[in-house]
Amino acid sequence: MATTLTQIAHFLDRRSWFYHLEPERNRIVTGVKSEVVENFMIVIQLHEGGEYLELCAPQLLFLKDHVCKGVAFQTMLAIAWEVKLLRWEYDPDDGEVRTSVALALEDAPLSENQFNRLLSALIQLTDRAIERLNTVLVTGEDPGFQPLSTQIA
Numbered sequence: 001m002a003t004t005l006t007q008i009a010h011f012l013d014r015r016s017w018f019y020h021l022e023p024e025r026n027r028i029v030t031g032v033k034s035e036v037v038e039n040f041m042i043v044i045q046l047h048e049g050g051e052y053l054e055l056c057a058p059q060l061l062f063l064k065d066h067v068c069k070g071v072a073f074q075t076m077l078a079i080a081w082e083v084k085l086l087r088w089e090y091d092p093d094d095g096e097v098r099t100s101v102a103l104a105l106e107d108a109p110l111s112e113n114q115f116n117r118l119l120s121a122l123i124q125l126t127d128r129a130i131e132r133l134n135t136v137l138v139t140g141e142d143p144g145f146q147p148l149s150t151q152i153a
Contacts, residue, residue: 002050003110011115032123036131042122053110055118056089056100057126061133064095068140072097072133075142079129082144085118086125097133099126 005021008028012019019030027045034040037060045054063069076088076097089098101122103114135143 003046003053003105004050005046007110008044008046008053008115011112014112015116034123034127036127036134040123040126042119044119051105051107052102053105053115053118054100054102055122056098057122058098059096060099060126060130061097061137062095063090063097064092066095066137068137071140071142072136075133075136075144076129078142078144079132083125083129085121086129099129 005023005026005028009019009021012028012030017030019028021028025045026047027043029041029043031039031041037057039059041058043056043058045056046052047054061072063072066072073090080086080088085101087100087102089100090096091098099122101118103110103118132142132144135141
């Protein structure tokens with residue numbers, strides 16, 4: 001059973017969220033307020049006829065020519081290692097960095113609990129990760145990095 005934008009809109013309505021439905025692009029655009037992410041937009045998109053759900057937070061950072069780009073990439077990979085669900089995406093054309101979470105539904109219906117978990121995970125993990133990355137971009141060092149020798153003990 002494929003998921004529909006109408007079903008997802010209903011889940012958002014139950015949360016009393018504002019959103020913009022874009023049926024021609026098979027997506028919903030919404031956002032949240034954050035003290036860390038300046039413009040925290042969330043795009044909820046259905047693919048494969050509603051059998052694959054993706055939520056992404058676009059335009060979080062732009063790293064095309066940033067001096068700390070390498071350390072930022074290393075930090076993104078470390079964060080991906082440390083947490084479940086969160087995926088990092090990078091557009092080499094303009095340097096855009098985004099996060100996303102996704103769920104392959106195939107023939108299973110999307111439950112409201114599943115949707116809420118994905119949405120909450122995207123928001124919380126992105127907020128924490130961007131705070132860490134902002135430190136990296138200012139200092140050139142990952143504050144979450146632990147030297148290998150302290151991890152072995």
